[in-house]
Structure formats: structure tokens, C-alpha cells
Amino acid sequence: VFFLLKGARRAAEMAAEPPVVCDPSCRVQILDWSPTRRELLVTAAQPTRLALRTYYFPGWSASRRGAEIAPVPVRAEPGTGRIEFDLPHGESRVVVLFGTTPPRVTGGIVSTLAAGAWIAVMAATRRRRVISDLI
Secondary structure, three states: OOOOOOOOOHHHHHHOOOOOOOOOEEEEEEEEEOOEEEEEEEEOOOEEEEEEEEEOOEEEEEEEEEOOOOEEEEEEEEOOEEEEEOOEEEEEEEEEEEEEOOOHHHHHHHHHHHHHHHHHHHHHHHHHHHHHEEE
């Protein structure tokens, strides 16, 4: 069993979907599609909404690249859980990245400290045994 957003379709149901869905008036060229990065070149005659065949989770972010880098708000598409965002008309180079979040950073720090404490306790216990064997 794995976690899905409430109401999201299972991956097997989405397998037949194209990687990117948008209005009929837009064209999408996929420049990069890796586990933590998507790069798209989108040409739209009117403002459009894109949905990626990737589940939304906190940590996904999008930005339009060009003369300036502008953040693009991402959200979960109702009914599927896919990443969804809106773009203005014209040509847009969009980069979607999966990054870290404060809870993930905190979890990593806590896990590292816990592992360090465990190693220290194990080393101290072993040292005591060695010393008691010598006495």
C-alpha cells in the first residue's frame, strides 16, 4: 500500500495518459523528464492550464525561464492528483523541480543525530566491555 492524495487515481489508471495535458490550442515539447526535474517548452495561443503525469507532493515547484525567472504556483489537479499549473499565452520555458521542504530537512537532521547517538552509545558500551574484560 502506498500514499496517494485523497481522490487521486492510481498510477495504473494514469499510465495511458500522455505525459503532459493542456488545451488543444497549446503545443508542448518535453526537453527533459527525469525523476526530480521536468523541463517543457510550451507555446499557447491563449492562457492555458497544464497537467503533468506526475503526482503532486509538497516539494514540487515550477518556474518560467526567460529573461527573468518567475515562479509558477503548482497544485494537485482535483480527481487525479497530478501536478497542475497555469501559464499565460505565448512561449514559455517551464522547469518543474522536486526539492526539499522544511519537514524533510528537520527529519534528516533528527535522523542523523539519532544515528550518531546510537553509534556513540554502542561505542561506549563496547569500550566498557573491553575494559571490564581487562580487569
